[in-house]
Amino acid sequence: MIAITMACRLLKNPRRLITAEESVSSKVSVVIPVYNSAKYLRECIDSVLAQSFSDWEVVAVDDGSSDDSPAILDEYAAKDSRIKVIHKANGGVSAARNDGLAAACGEYVLFVDSDDFLDKDALQVSYEEALCTGADVVITDHWIWKDGRPETEHRFFAKEFVFTDKKDVSSVQRMVLYKGYSPYPSASCSYMFSALWSKLIRREMLMKGMLRFSSSMKLYEDGLFALQVFHEAKVVAYKQVLTYHYRILPNSLCHINEDRLVEDCGKIAFHVKEFMSASGDIEILQDAYYARILFLLKKMALRGFFFKGSEKSFWTRYRAYGKLLKSSPYAESIVAVPKLRLVGNEKKFCWLLKFRLNFLIALMYEIRARLLR
Template structure:
């Protein structure tokens, strides 16, 4: 049996669609455990109505304790051999469970990792795992584990960093869910899922997308953040991962990759504190002094953080992203590269971690007449990474 665990908080707008996609699965040997984390809307009532029509649904009510606590409750309530996590505002393809169970059984895999489809406004985008499709065991699995946190660069992990695009054997994942620090409010999926994968004996990767993730405006817009609180959260995730991996004897797989993941989190969640720790007045690691006029290329997590930081400190002439039209619908003041009125002498900050993407962007910009010397890219070495983490978080 597969236990489908759905943590829920104020999801009245989407929970029906989510449940419809699960009760209609072509694999019927499932239980659906909804953990209502103190919702104040009609979410629980909607689930109760479904529960009356389908005996496989179990509703567990609790006071608001957060996502990690809710997942723990789901694990404790579960009776299945497999675990599938689902967010309450997302939905599944009708054959997700049957397909992943079939792969797990035929490959004898502890975890099956699929692709996922992200819906943002009117656009949809399929994200696939960086690691090629296939069954990983032996030396191939060891290599996958070594590159799990950092497959190519600061943003590319070997597998998508989510719990919900994977089917887990319960006897693998439950230990890591129950060991997770309940105070974690960021990167919980990585802190739980990746240490579990490091302990797996066999992993299956498929390029087919079965999970549909809804990207909302609240998840896109840069909300006001408490940088100190964010730093505390990042440190908590860092130490939690190191601790559980040390207990499992898998800490050797963390060398290098975990630090790059933490660098990503520091730059996208607590950038003002990164600047302070670096001891520079400029824009670390781009330039020692902030230019008088800048163009920012990139509206991902790093781009949004850099934009917020520079907006109060200099003249941001324009903010460019290849997906500008769709991002505008989410309230981001982004423009296309053709719509940007930049002068020859303007400095361009390429706010992108990926080296592959950065190289492509630089080629595009220089091809449009931008001077290469005025294009600044993200670049750090291992020593600088280690020193920054040591200053901000410690060992």
Template structure:
């Protein structure tokens, strides 16, 4: 076993984070478990982030740097996936950091898992919140995991076996800014047989103004959630994967968010027409309807009626105003 046959491949997309990047990289290089590679994907940074990446790569052969034009975090992560050499992939954001024993604990307790979860902390200098983790290590089937209530939607805090990612050609959806993590995680879960949930918090998520997790609701977010629904359903149809309770609950949450944001943030009649047009394709597509349970289709129809009510109401308001 040597550094050039790593157990873990750590993918870090980098974009204009010169202030935080050294802490992120140092936390990875200081791991007590040394058998990993670090892929730094410089996503067209305009500050000194790219230079920082190159300087670290000169000091440690486990680091590989990829300089790309700015394409967004999904494209950057996908470039990392295409170039990994390890058996497991872990994604870390470039303004976050991990504890020293992270890789050692994951490696020691990975068993025959396809998918591993560990805890994270949200912090802004002071710990604000801990993710939900069990008191003892859990070893679960994918189905039991989906019913366990420990799932979280952010990509931080997961290790995924490369074999699963390659077999199903898993990639982050391009063009979706809000919800891309959940789409990737759910696909990986649906393709996994055995899941290990660790009982310790290792990942430190930096809460800062302007980060995706802190972004306010917007019409753009609503449209992204609709794209995420389509991506998940297309994947389940392509690979003949039956939707489980977690899949259904996430899709339901996406739909609720889509309607909630869209209706609250309407600015013109054109946006209402776009809502109707985009959502109609789910109700009118036979493949989508067949892969969802009956009660879900009824609920979808109800949402469509509610949406139409707001459509009519808005037309009336505009007519009265004119």
């Protein structure tokens, strides 16, 4: 296999992607979008090199990084012919993943974030499960690192399964929108099921379905892609094995400008609804969609409206949030609260919304924000 490095930083040169004809096929393509990840990048790639399963390729897409990431990628590509590198102008994670997917040649694809890393048996376990079950998608579990604390184990489901019935597969698809719709609820299930790093996906299915990431979305682009994946999947398997180390970085938790967050959440609502209509999945996904919208309302309250350091007055933010609650699709989602399978903090939050206790919500979150250091 030939290691190919493509320098596409000069915009006057047309960008050329690796095609399937240029490389020998592997069992698994590990697609890694990279943007200024030099601090963690070696650990990420080393975790692939250390796999007990050796029939893999890495397609690393340098998305216009300004740190040492490009040099690190080229260094690894020079040492191992299974590592392919694409250098391109910055276009965002969705564009990077699309380019990586277009260049992938494996039977299955695994998307990995460049600041995370794999357990040594991750590919072996996932591929063997795919081989044994004929699955289009194999789901596994993960650890979460947060603020330098010890890792915590998270399992998506309470028991293993292989689903071949469309109704059962749809129950997994609903969980992409909201974890309360899990077919087998797990007490340690995180909110990360929409992430793609927990899923080994048959590449042929992605190609036939012409699935691509939406470049217009800044949040939840992986969730929209996952909804499409489960719509196309005929066989879905879950193996209750921890395979992925997910790292929550301090800047991942930063607060977002109110207007930008409202805009981004609005795009999520629009694109998911658009997918539901186009795919004919509205009836299947409607309640889970409402639950996702309510989840976004809570996220916007905590990270976009009522947080420490906001330049706007409390009353200005309170009125703006109240206006948002009366708009579509948020108002319809609040009406639907009694019939939804809400869990955890969302259950309390949404019932406060249902009874129009908006001021209480705003006051609680404002006090919470001021007490946090």
